[in-house]
Amino acid sequence: MRLSTDSIHADPDAPVAVQELLTAAHAAHASDIHLQATTRGVDHQWRVDGVLHPRPGFPNPLGERMIGRLKYLARLRTFQDSLPQEGRIAASEAGLPEDVRVSTYPTVSGEKVVLRLFRGGSAVALGDLGLPASTLAALRTAIAQPTGLILLTGPAGSGKSTTGHAALLELAAEAGRHLVSVEDPVEILVPGVMQTEVNEARGLTFANAVRHLLRQDPQVLLIGEIRDEETANLAVRAALTGHLVLSTLHAGSCRGVLERLRLLVSDPFAVAASLSLVINQRLMRRVCTHCGGNRCDRCAQTGFSGRFPICEHLALTDAQRPALRAGTFDAFQPAPTLAESATAAVAAGITLPSEVRRILGT
Ligand SMILES: [Zn+2]
Structure with missing residues (x-):
């Protein structure tokens, strides 16, 4: 000590x-x-x-x-x-x-x-997240649709909730859709969104909350996390019945999300018809611009200052839906992959190989 x-x-x-x-x-x-x-x-x-x-x-x-x-x-x-x-x-x-x-x-x-x-207290704009241009474009296309299921994945602290809130913030800026969220807990307030919290002690689980909130006439529903079959089935069904649904699901890769969703949801046709976009993201530390990673007082002797997202994503095309239905995942290859995005960030001098190993392993 x-x-x-x-x-x-x-x-x-x-x-x-x-x-x-x-x-x-x-x-x-x-x-x-x-x-x-x-x-x-x-x-x-x-x-x-x-x-x-x-x-x-x-x-x-x-x-x-x-x-x-x-x-x-x-x-x-x-x-x-x-x-x-x-x-x-x-x-x-x-x-x-x-x-x-x-x-x-x-x-x-x-x-x-x-x-x-709790930091900031207000949602970050989608354009300010630092998402790669191709991922940002795919997300904007997906949230512009009236229906569909958008799943964000990554470990705790990978910025996926921030991305979800940024998407809601952008949707809130265009009036006309009723935006509802259920979170555990609400850490960031998004103006224009009816935000609610689960309360497991009182039986208000994600699944129960979603069931009730669907009667609140939402067009867009953010479900903080899909943790069980019940919530997964509700999310898929909501996405098939005229709602845009955003949620997070734990998996190591975009393909892992597809596999897990297929396991959680009993109806493969519903999964294939509802899923629109999967984003897998991590936050990497940015090399301190003052010392170039050599540690200085400006970066509290860490060599790093701030973070940026690296991403891989899968925007589902209609041609891919039969494969998802059949449970054959070979056709689902994000480009670039998370590892390729990380390597590019190192090559651009934005981060260091040690940070890539810390985040992605070897
Ligand atoms: Zn420094």
Whole structure:
């Protein structure tokens, strides 16, 4: 553990230390703060551009009191440290523009607390995402259609929700369609969209929510994630009955999405008739333009500054639908592939081979 002598000599008042922590992490564009309680103090990391960076820890008793303070602010049971808890610190109490989501979990060495800092708060325009031109054009063509199923894939933190919200934002700019979303949770507000959240504890699952929301006369429905057969079948059926449906589905590739959708949905004709576009994306760190990756103060000694998406996509043509129906996937080859996009980004000097290995493996 790294103990910072600065924090020992700094104001020992936990509320002040918590406020400083939140403010500094927000200013550094951290998306998450990780705090791990140990017997000696609290270890501490920030996630910036998708990568965890160690930070100076907080010695006890300050560290303990900071965790207590965070739980108090998030309306959690302060003395409960043997069961997981989840809560939220209101933006006004966090002193930040957005709420902070708080998740605690007991570990064998002490309580782990993860703070998620909601960023931006507003959706990014589709044209500002930095999507490759061919993927952007395919997405714009797909959302211009009155019906169809658009599936975004990629691991957590790959930017697929941001892409979905950007698509909704663009659709909201042209009046005329009723845009509805069900998310878990709503992290970004999109003006002009009726956004709702699942509530699993009360039985409002994605599937239940979709069933009800389809009676709210939507033309466009964003389903945060397809996790089960029921939601997959509802999404496909909605896309076949006059709705444009956007959702995410976990898979490693565009072809993986096709295979998984065929497994989840019992009717292969419905899958083949409804699917319009699959996008598989990752976010890669951009080499710092000030030091060219050699690490400087402008990039907090990481060599990187900001991220950009790399993508592969499959826009389904009518000629391909029989193959999808039959479950033969050989004809479905995105061009360029994710790996080719990554290689091109390295060749253009936008990122480094080490980043490609971190994101795509070898
Ligand atoms: Zn730099």
